[in-house]
Amino acid sequence: MWYKEISNDSDVVISTRIRFARNLDNYKFVHMLNSNEKNEVLDKVKNAINSEYKFLDIKNIDETTLFSLVEGHLISKEFAAQAEGAIVINDDNRLVAMVNEEDHLRIQAFEPGFNIDSCYKNIKKFTDSLEEKLKFAKSKKYGYLTSCPTNVGSGMRVSIMLHLPALTKIGVISNILEQVTALGLSVRGLYGENTSAYGNIYQISNQRTLGLLDTEIIDKVKIVVTTIINEERKARNKINSYKLQDEVYRAYGILKNARILKEEEALKLLSKVRLGVCMNIINEVELSKVQQMMIDTQSNSLQVICKQALSEKEEDIKRAEYVRKELD
Amino acid sequence: MKCENCGVNEATVRYYQNINGDKKQLHLCSDCAESLGFTSFSNIFSPMFLDSKNYDFLEEPQVCNVCHYSFDDYLKTGLFGCPNCYESFQDRLDSLFLKLHGKTRHVELEKENKTKKEVTEKSNLSKKDNKLDELKEKLKALIEEEKYEEAAVIRDKIKEIEGK
Ligand SMILES: [Zn+2]
Ligand SMILES: [Zn+2]
Numbered sequence: 260m261w262y263k264e265i266s267n268d269s270d271v272v273i274s275t276r277i278r279f280a281r282n283l284d285n286y287k288f289v290h291m292l293n294s295n296e297k298n299e300v301l302d303k304v305k306n307a308i309n310s311e312y313k314f315l316d317i318k319n320i321d322e323t324t325l326f327s328l329v330e331g332h333l334i335s336k337e338f339a340a341q342a343e344g345a346i347v348i349n350d351d352n353r354l355v356a357m358v359n360e361e362d363h364l365r366i367q368a369f370e371p372g373f374n375i376d377s378c379y380k381n382i383k384k385f386t387d388s389l390e391e392k393l394k395f396a397k398s399k400k401y402g403y404l405t406s407c408p409t410n411v412g413s414g415m416r417v418s419i420m421l422h423l424p425a426l427t428k429i430g431v432i433s434n435i436l437e438q439v440t441a442l443g444l445s446v447r448g449l450y451g452e453n454t455s456a457y458g459n460i461y462q463i464s465n466q467r468t469l470g471l472l473d474t475e476i477i478d479k480v481k482i483v484v485t486t487i488i489n490e491e492r493k494a495r496n497k498i499n500s501y502k503l504q505d506e507v508y509r510a511y512g513i514l515k516n517a518r519i520l521k522e523e524e525a526l527k528l529l530s531k532v533r534l535g536v537c538m539n540i541i542n543e544v545e546l547s548k549v550q551q552m553m554i555d556t557q558s559n560s561l562q563v564i565c566k567q568a569l570s571e572k573e574e575d576i577k578r579a580e581y582v583r584k585e586l587d
Numbered sequence: 588m589k590c591e592n593c594g595v596n597e598a599t600v601r602y603y604q605n606i607n608g609d610k611k612q613l614h615l616c617s618d619c620a621e622s623l624g625f626t627s628f629s630n631i632f633s634p635m636f637l638d639s640k641n642y643d644f645l646e647e648p649q650v651c652n653v654c655h656y657s658f659d660d661y662l663k664t665g666l667f668g669c670p671n672c673y674e675s676f677q678d679r680l681d682s683l684f685l686k687l688h689g690k691t692r693h694v695e696l697e698k699e700n701k702t703k704k705e706v707t708e709k710s711n712l713s714k715k716d717n718k719l720d721e722l723k724e725k726l727k728a729l730i731e732e733e734k735y736e737e738a739a740v741i742r743d744k745i746k747e748i749e750g751k
Contacts, residue, residue: 287654287669361666396670401680402693404670408683411673412693443689470690 260352262331263551266372270537271488273420273460273550274371276332277378279386280405280414281364284394288406289359297343297359304358307392308347312354312385315346323568326559328355332420333369335360354385361406362414364389371550373484375417375477402469412469417480420449421487424459424534425494435487436461443467444483450526458526458553463487495538507535511543515586520579525556544586552585590616592623651675719748 262274282288283300292300305314317325317339325339333352338344338360347356357365366389368382396404403414410416426432436446445466448456463484465476510531514520533549535541554560556578562569565577590598596616615623649658656668658676667673673680681691722745729738 282670284670288667290664290666291654291656291668398670398673398693399695400677400692401673401684402695404667404673406666408667408680409687411684412688412690467688467690469684469688470692470694472694475694 260331261369261371262554263547264371265547265550266370266374268373268488269371269546269550271421271423271491272373272484273422274332274369275374275378276370276418276420277368277375277382278416278418279364279366279382279403280362280410280416281366281386281389281403282396282405283363284396286363289361289363290406292359294343300363301343301345301358303393304345304347304356304364304389307389309388312347312349315348317344317346318342320346323559323562327557327563330557330560331554333367335365337361338365354381356385362410373419373488375419375481378417379473379477409466410468413471413473413476415468415473415476416464417477418462418464419480419484421461421463421484421491422459422530422533423461423487423491424530425498426487426491427459428498429494431490431494435490439463439483439487442479442483444480450523457523458530460530495534499538499540503538504535504540507531507540511535511541511586514582516583517579519575520556520582521575522556522558522578525578525582526553529553529556548585552582556582588614590614590619592616592619649676649679719745722748 283303286292286296286300289297289300301316308314322339325334326336328334328346329336329339331352333348333355334346334357338357341359344357344359347358348354353369355367355369357367366382366386368378368385370378370381398404402412403410405411405414423432426435439446443466445464447462449460449462450456450458463480465480468476510528514525514528514532529549529552532541532544533546533553536544536546536549555564558574561574561578561581564581569577588598590596591614593616596618598614599617600615600620650656651668651672652675653671654668656672658679661667661672661676667676684691722741726738726741726745729735729741
């Protein structure tokens with residue numbers, strides 16, 4: 260899967276995602292549809308995709324697997340929790356579309372690292388091929404029409420997932436995030452509440468979608484994120500010390516030896532090890548492995564790997580077991 | 588549903604109005620219905636009623652004619668009901684979009700204008716190129732025929748166009 264790959268700026272950027280919101284013409288938006296109409300939308304999309312892509316009705320996916328996709332950030336929590344919908348997905352999960360989420364189609368392209376251009380190429384190719392067969396709701400005045408007017412126009416959301424432990428450590432993260440917000444981009448901490456995000460993972464996205472060319476939106480995100488990447492690298496140089504090396508190796512030591520590991524603790528420790536790997540403090544583990552463990556140690560993903568349902572207690576033990584095995 | 592006049596009592600009476608095929612509904616409590624003089628259906632169409640400024644709450648039902656979603660529904664849910672809502676609520680969208688996006692129109696309108704301009708510029712350019720080629724051919728021919736005086740005139744013309 261793509262999230263195990265290492266790519267451009269992977270030391271700071273975990274992944275790039277572009278999402279297009281599209282709706283079929285002549286249908287009401289999803290929240291206004293009855294079951295029959297929802298099924299019609301599913302059928303239309305199913306018939307419009309080519310054999311490169313799988314069409315999975317979420318009724319046929321068990322809950323644990325579904326929520327493991329949420330943990331991999333491939334689908335939204337709201338979508339996984341509903342009963343009617345489908346996922347269109349390709350072999351390496353680089354393209355994942357949700358059918359009947361808030362819009363009839365939420366098409367997403369993913370890349371590891373900082374790779375907006377290849378994401379855009381992929382999503383454009385898929386969406387254009389769909390648009391040859393399906394008529395999307397679009398107006399001259401407002402562009403692509405979406406259920407929520409915050410997405411109208413281009414319908415495009417570019418999101419970059421960043422690992423910013425050094426900026427957090429030197430205490431400037433909230434200042435930087437404020438500046439990003441002031442530039443019209445949105446920021447959120449990925450785990451925990453915004454104010455106490457753990458794991459130091461943040462997602463930055465464009466907020467505005469109307470009256471802008473796709474390239475204008477992309478350029479803005481590129482400029483801002485490039486600046487943040489440089490700031491994070493500068494901060495990493497600043498904090499490099501024996502104390503940091505000690506912290507990294509302690510985190511590694513716990514991961515390698517713990518017998519009980521909670522989800523939040525695992526992510527916090529993996530965040531430290533990730534920083535250590537990217538700063539060449541620690542060479543015992545590869546970045547791709549750390550990246551993979553950050554996804555796989557989450558509750559549902561872990562249960563999918565263990566192929567069994569686990570109680571919370573069992574889960575913490577299995578998590579420790581899994582991490583020890585991976586680091587061996 | 589509350590009465591649309593006083594907003595306090597439960598609406599118990601529903602009145603329909605049909606102006607040029609534009610159907611509007613009015614929900615009132617019986618007190619308001621009486622005090623507004625809606626004692627019978629025909630009163631709705633009385634000129635007094637339609638002219639009176641007191642009844643301007645009738646003017647904007649703001650309901651999408653396709654999905655019957657109202658702008659108030661949008662304010663509650665944050666979602667529109669169907670693509671046509673964008674047309675139905677267009678009077679209120681400019682200020683909403685200005686808040687959300689800082690712009691009010693899709694970029695393709697601007698882009699189209701831009702490309703149109705570029706196309707006309709381009710066609711002007713290519714016209715210029717054609718003329719230039721033509722003159723250069725002529726110049727060549729005149730020089731070959733040793734008509735130097737005429738050639739000088741053409742040469743100046745070419746210089747003039749190229750200089751632009
Ligand atoms: Zn009343
Ligand atoms: Zn509507």
